Amino acid sequence: MDAETVTDAPTALHLASDPAAQFEVLQQVRDATLSGAHAQFSPRPVISESWQRSLAAHIDPDDFRPPIVYAPDEVADVRDAHPLHAVLPTLRDLLGSIADESRHVMIVTDAEGTILWREGPANLCSQADPVGLCEGTGWSERAIGTNAMGTALAVDAPVQIYSAEHLVKTYHGWTCAAAPIHDPDTGDLLGAIDVSGLLDTLHPATVSLVNATAQLAESHLRRRMEWLDGQLLTKNMPHLARLRGEPGALLTPTGRVIAADRLGRLPKRVAVDADRVLLDDGREAHVEPLPEGYLLRLRTTTATRRPTLELSFLGDNPAAVMNGRALPLTLRRAEILALLALHPAGLTAEQLALQLYGDDGNPTTVRAEIHRLRGQLGGDVMRAKPYQLRVEVEADFLRVRLALNSGDVAAAVEACPAPLLSRSDAPAIRAEREQLVAAVRTAVIGHPDPDVLWTFAQSETGRDDVEVFEHLTRRLPADDPRRAVASARLEWLLGED
Structure with a gap:
């Protein structure tokens, strides 16, 4: 009024x-x-x-x-x-x-x-x-x-x-x-x-x-709240992914719902003053505190849970978790999992051999490697003819692509601290790595918010990029202390050349 x-x-x-x-x-x-x-x-x-x-x-x-x-x-x-x-x-x-x-x-x-x-x-x-x-x-x-x-x-x-x-x-x-x-x-x-x-x-x-x-x-x-929501979402999405198919949601520190998975209709806000809450439709949910915000979850029976494979492949040390169990990985097996995650419809042994080794690839070698990998994962996790993952895949490199496709450049930058499988020489992995870095870099340089550019500049992919630091020195306000840091870094990079 x-x-x-x-x-x-x-x-x-x-x-x-x-x-x-x-x-x-x-x-x-x-x-x-x-x-x-x-x-x-x-x-x-x-x-x-x-x-x-x-x-x-x-x-x-x-x-x-x-x-x-x-x-x-x-x-x-x-x-x-x-x-x-x-x-x-x-x-x-x-x-x-x-x-x-x-x-x-x-x-x-x-x-x-x-x-x-x-x-x-x-x-x-x-x-x-x-x-x-x-x-x-x-x-x-x-x-x-x-x-x-x-x-x-x-x-x-x-x-x-x-x-x-x-x-x-x-x-x-x-x-x-x-x-x-x-x-x-x-x-x-x-x-x-x-x-x-x-x-x-x-x-x-x-x-x-x-x-x-x-x-x-x-x-x-x-x-500002929406920007902070994006930051919180990027940090807490792994917690939602680790529910392995259970219905759940991410909440802000005040209980506002910012992401939900298989929960159906939800109120915009959930009371967070107790560890259990009753939703409007009578369902009981558990509220678990996170370092920032909360995770809301509805437990389902084991029979209805969908197995989930979590892949953390951005950087030098690839890691995989299957239903909460860490899997020991060689670089080659990480490459195979990355390619199958990128091709949900599946790949034949011949296609995998080409993408892993180039024209000299041997399908027999690929079949032997996949046989050992299926032994680790379980026979029902991967099907053959073509080879295809039959689980829900949560991968950090896929989240970067998803954020870019939705126009959320800030989330993409936060989710991409390093290149995909940095040590891999597989032709298809190398191409995907270069394309992903190029896509993030292009989106960042064209983004109007200097904070997004600064975040990218701190990542492994952006810290040696002369053009990125040139943009930073132009966009950051004169009284922003980060401008002096960016200028010093630019001067050093130019000196290295």
Whole structure:
């Protein structure tokens, strides 16, 4: 609800006129209302209701004592840890210059109405300090009565408070506009953004600007949340893969579902305050904490579980896990498994020989190697004519391809720290390795986010790439400490040439 639209009093209709005249009208309305006398005009509903809440909290209309919630030496640590710290540059860009140019201060509070940031002209800040309009003080309605910050948080809507609409008389010389900011993950209030000025300096349209800024801040937080979801998904997908066919889901630290496998219909959020939860359809699920987030799983009977083969083949040391059991691998057997994973429809002995050895490949050699490999895996895991894996395959190199195909470049980079089977000389593996690296590199260089480029530059495939570091030195901001690192690395790479 937009609180500013809830008005039917003549007073509200004339607030854009002479501020001094309106101050007298508003003061008469306030004094008459508080004394129980008849007023010529009624206060706006949002103001009347706020006054009632404030008086019920025993706020003295003729005195002021904004509580000091945080001492000056505590404020910095509190705001560094606050979620709105991430959007402060956005708020400054939109409101900071306006505040400086039009004799306003920009204020950001937490969800309790405590001021964490206040920025504006020095002369106005010096007038705000004596009345407690400064960092560390509490401005909820229950702490200091009707004011834009506290009332916006109380009604969860943008509000503009004019002069004598403040319950406490001390603030009748001030006019302010504020809007709440919400957490895009939980929907909870994070705090409020406020612009405050002296009686004759704040335009009635300011509340619309403040509200638009709050919405932009929420949009920024949502994009950041989605980026963090992608990072979390990349880190935790192996946990979901290791369920070996059991229904499961990955949850954020707040219980929001970001990935699910064979779970059917799921709520968007799951309670994570216990190790077992009951889903909406009556199914019982187990919640297991991960280093970041949670794994939700529904256990099924052994007979219904699908066997899973996990392949970690990016790098020098290939590893395979079959239903939780590590398999000893030679490089040649890793190559065979990689090729069969890349060709789910299967390959003949002749095709495998060509892809492993080139034109000189011998199908008999391949058959002997596969015979030993089937002994390790179990006869029902691989069929012949053609050779084909009959299990669910979870492979790191396949996840990279999947991320690229879905357009998630950041996830692809996170999932690709090294080339496929780095020590392999098999023609087909070498071709797949080069194509995968080239695809990731092309996607990264064309991606607008320098963080993605930086992540690629730290990988085995990107750390010696001159062009990557040239792009980094151009894209990273001058004040980003990574730019100096990238410049030094580029200089060293060029020196090596």
